[in-house]
Amino acid sequence: MFDIKTLVRANILAMKPYSSARDEFKGEASIYIDANENNLGSLAQNQSFNRYPDPYQRKLKAKIGFIKGVDPSQLFLGNGSDEAIDLLIRLVCKPGHDEILTFGPTYGMYDVAANLNDVFLRHISLDENFQVQISKLQGQIHANTKIIFLCSPNNPTGNLINPKSIEYILRNFAGLVVVDEAYIDFADAESWSKRLAEFPNLVVLQTFSKAWGMAAVRLGMAFASPEIINFLNKIKPPYNISEATQLIALDALQRADQLPEMIAEINQGREYLQQALKQVPVVQKVYPSDANFLLIQVTDANKIYDYLLQQGIVVRNRTNQLNCYNCLRVSVGTDSENKALVEALKALAEKRFS
Ligand SMILES: Cc1ncc(COP(=O)(O)O)c(C=O)c1O
CATH class of the missing domain: 3.90.1150.10 (Aspartate Aminotransferase, domain 1)
Structure with missing residues (x-):
């Protein structure tokens, strides 16, 4: 039985996360002088910008969860999905020791995030149709291989990865399987986020940068089990999604029908x-x-x-x-x-x- 705790780095299991003022007091009060904010107001047009944003983006997650058909507890929001890629590597890969595996050619940030974290990236080539060949995994997975990244539809090739290959990897790999669906809205295929209950080692990435036309806003999503999401919340910067981003996304979601x-x-x-x-x-x-x-x-x-x-x-x-x-x-x-x-x-x- 998959248990994320067996993958998470020991220092992360042991560490106490930063506890923000917003974590420590959640009720209603008339005077907030707990976060060293500027209580006089803001030079920004929106006067509420003097306050730190909700660190867990509850309102936004409720809306996204509803649209995507997942529980908010299965949803992590990042400063672009690039932030989720980096945090996932940091969560389970010990620098100088662990590995991740990708099928190339593929999105360049897996490599950059691995290098940044001193994690070895093992690269397997896709076949001539840019598909995953399961036989090529033979001998490539080791005890220190912690994540397999699959990009579907793949960047830069544009094709969906055969779902049978993804399912095989999900069933047979003991680490995390990250399916990056940045481009899924353009494909005639169901998101792997619909199958989270079946695969406890599955993480699905999506983004507001592509179909939603919000690349400048920097908002990415990770869908996974609540246990995995809790760990991502534990290690993320406390206020990683700005109030401006949350407001803009809430506004855009009102036009989801377009x-x-x-x-x-x-x-x-x-x-x-x-x-x-x-x-x-x-x-x-x-x-x-x-x-x-x-x-x-x-x-x-x-x-x-x-x-x-x-x-x-x-x-x-x-x-x-x-x-x-x-x-x-x-x-x-x-x-x-x-x-x-x-x-x-x-x-x-x-x-x-x-
Ligand atoms: C496959 C893939 N994943 C993730 C991203 C990054 O998305 P975001 O803008 O949410 O960081 C991109 C951006 O081009 C991409 O091609």
Whole structure:
């Protein structure tokens, strides 16, 4: 039986978390002089910004939990999902000793967060269809392998990882399995957060940065068992989600009914780009995508990247990533931005550029 306490670092099990003024007094009072705030007011327009925010974001979690179909006790909010990635590594990986495992090419922050925490990242390559091959795990998992990160839909390849592979790993790996679903809203697939009850070692990451259009706000979600969430709460900075972020997110959630329309429009843009780019001679391959971006293989990624820059179009050059030789990653833009990209690449073809 999985028990998160057997994975959590001994120093974290033993430590006492910071106890904030808001932790120590939770009732109603007429005078609050317990947190060294400025009781005269605020230079910010919103006068309530003189107070520290709710460290556990209760109002926000109740709303998100309702929309996502999870109990608020199964929800952690981070300063972007990047914060959750870092905290998960810190929670269970002993610096200089433990390992995490990823399947590449994939999102770069797993590597950065592992390096920052002096944790070894073992990298297994995805196959030619950018899928996980379970046989490649043979001999790669050790007693000090604490987390497997699976990004689905994967960045930068755009595809969903086969659910059978994810399920196999969840059933057979004794550590944490983190399924990063930053792009799940663009995919025709159910979130793994629906299966938390089945898999006590599962952590699902999602974010407000993509479909919700709130990258600047910095708000990420981790869904997991209440036991795992409690540990993340224990080690997080006390006020990691600002009041501004909480208010903006609560406001955006009121318009949640507009989300499907926005996603449908982005997915239509993806469909247009998929079809149009296939007709462009310098584009050799358009990989299938379940996300809001496409990975395309071109005749010469470096030259075409520079050429597009000259046209005022910035794409992401992924040519140096594993199995991504001559690949560019392009986000789905507005209709006119999508057309501008296609036209720029077509013009390049007419110049017989290769
Ligand atoms: C797969 C993946 N996970 C997480 C993130 C980070 O999301 P956030 O903005 O919530 O930190 C990104 C951002 O590009 C991403 O591609």
